[in-house]
Amino acid sequence: xxxxxxxxxxxxxxxxxxxxxxxxxxxxxxxxxxxxxxxxxxxxxxxxxxxxxxxxxxxxxxxxxxxxxxxxxxxxxxxxxxxxxxxxxxxxxxxxxxxxxxxxxxxxxxxxxxxxxxxxxxxxxxxxxxxxxxxxxxxxxxxxxxxxxxxxxxxxxxxxxxxxxxxxxxxxxxxxxxxxxxxxxxxxxxxxxxxxxxxxxxxxxxxxxxxxxx
DNA sequence: GCAATGATTTACT
DNA sequence: GTAAATCATTGCC
Numbered sequence: 001x002x003x004x005x006x007x008x009x010x011x012x013x014x015x016x017x018x019x020x021x022x023x024x025x026x027x028x029x030x031x032x033x034x035x036x037x038x039x040x041x042x043x044x045x046x047x048x049x050x051x052x053x054x055x056x057x058x059x060x061x062x063x064x065x066x067x068x069x070x071x072x073x074x075x076x077x078x079x080x081x082x083x084x085x086x087x088x089x090x091x092x093x094x095x096x097x098x099x100x101x102x103x104x105x106x107x108x109x110x111x112x113x114x115x116x117x118x119x120x121x122x123x124x125x126x127x128x129x130x131x132x133x134x135x136x137x138x139x140x141x142x143x144x145x146x147x148x149x150x151x152x153x154x155x156x157x158x159x160x161x162x163x164x165x166x167x168x169x170x171x172x173x174x175x176x177x178x179x180x181x182x183x184x185x186x187x188x189x190x191x192x193x194x195x196x197x198x199x200x201x202x203x204x205x206x207x208x209x210x211x212x213x214x
Numbered sequence: 215g216c217a218a219t220g221a222t223t224t225a226c227t
Numbered sequence: 228g229t230a231a232a233t234c235a236t237t238g239c240c
Contacts, residue, residue, distance in 0.1 A: 060221070068221070079236060097233035099222050116221060135224080147222050157235090190221050213222095216240080227229080 019172040023165060026087030031106045031113035035061035036204045038104065039183060040176035043120055045153045046168045052125030052153050054143060055174065057209040058118040060188045061202040062103070064111070068194035068202075071112035082161045083112040090169060092150070092160040099147030100156045104164065104171070118146045118189070118203075121211040129153070145213040182207050189213065 021041065028034060036059070044053030062069040070080040070093070082091045083105055091103040091114050103114035120143045122129055129142055129152035136142050143149040150156070155169065164170050188203045205212050 062221075070221080077237075093221090094233095094235060096220055096222050097235070101221060103221085118221085145222070188221070193220085217238095219234105219237085223232090225229105225231085 019174065021164070021171045021173055023086075023088045026104065026106050026164065027108055028087070029107055031063050031115060032061045032202055034104075034106050035059040035115040035202065036183065036185070038115055038117070038171070039204055039206050040174065040178040042123070042172040042174045043117060043149075043153070044124060044170055044172065045155060047154045050125055050128050052122075052129050054120040054123040054149075054211075055176070055206075056117060056119075056171075057121050057206040057211050058213055059204050060116040060118055061113070061204075062116060063113045066194065066197040066200060068188060068191040068197050068200070069112065074112065076112070080112065083114050084110055085161070088164050090155075090159060090162050090164060092155060092157050094157055095147065100150040101146045102150050102155050102159070116146060117149065119144050119205075119209075119211050119213045120149050121209060122152070140210045142211075144211040178206070 038056050038059050041056050042053060043056055044051055064071040064074045071083045076084055079093055082089060085105055086109040087106040089105045091105050092100055095101050103116050105114045107113045122143050132152055133142060143152045162169055184205045184207050185201045186203050187199050191198045
């Protein structure tokens with residue numbers, strides 16, 4: 001259904017309509033607001049001149065101020081160091097020994113906050129994404145989870161620290177108007193160890209979207 | 215040095 | 228519904 005775009009431009013002009021989100025979007029202070037505003041935006045990667053990606057439909061916010069976050073208490077480790085960089089880079093880490101999860105780092109340098117991308121609705125490069133996930137037949141299993149979408153987009157931990165402003169991964173403002181009634185929010189998934197912080201309503205979804213996780 | 219553990223997915227009963 | 232897969236990171240000895 002969707003044909004794949006081939007791109008010959010240099011990587012810093014990849015966004016075809018020049019709709020890339022800029023540094024000012026990512027560097028703002030409120031990671032929860034940014035998580036909500038990322039709904040409806042487009043996440044893309046480009047590998048070997050083939051673009052893959054889709055519409056962000058599910059996100060979660062994480063902050064050093066709460067126990068769900070790898071950087072809780074402001075503790076910097078080898079793994080989470082990228083979260084302490086200024087907003088506009090990606091934090092990619094290996095989860096359960098086999099899944100790569102991608103986060104959008106926000107806020108200023110030395111304030112560790114990020115948005116986990118939990119699901120996208122595939123739009124671009126469908127055949128390539130299916131090739132990267134050979135067991136998947138139904139479209140709605142292709143990118144409906146944080147580990148699934150990184151595999152479909154070809155993202156692994158070597159991408160940790162890449163810039164969303166001038167590398168082979170970026171986010172575009174697709175100019176979708178998302179109104180509050182289209183958004184559901186609730187507690188984040190899979191962080192029971194975080195105690196009461198696990199109850200924070202920091203997970204955002206596009207209501208009734210077919211590509212939500214679970 | 216070593217043991218415990220995930221911001222998950224998939225297959226199977 | 229439950230369980231296995233699988234390994235880098237973390238924290239403690």
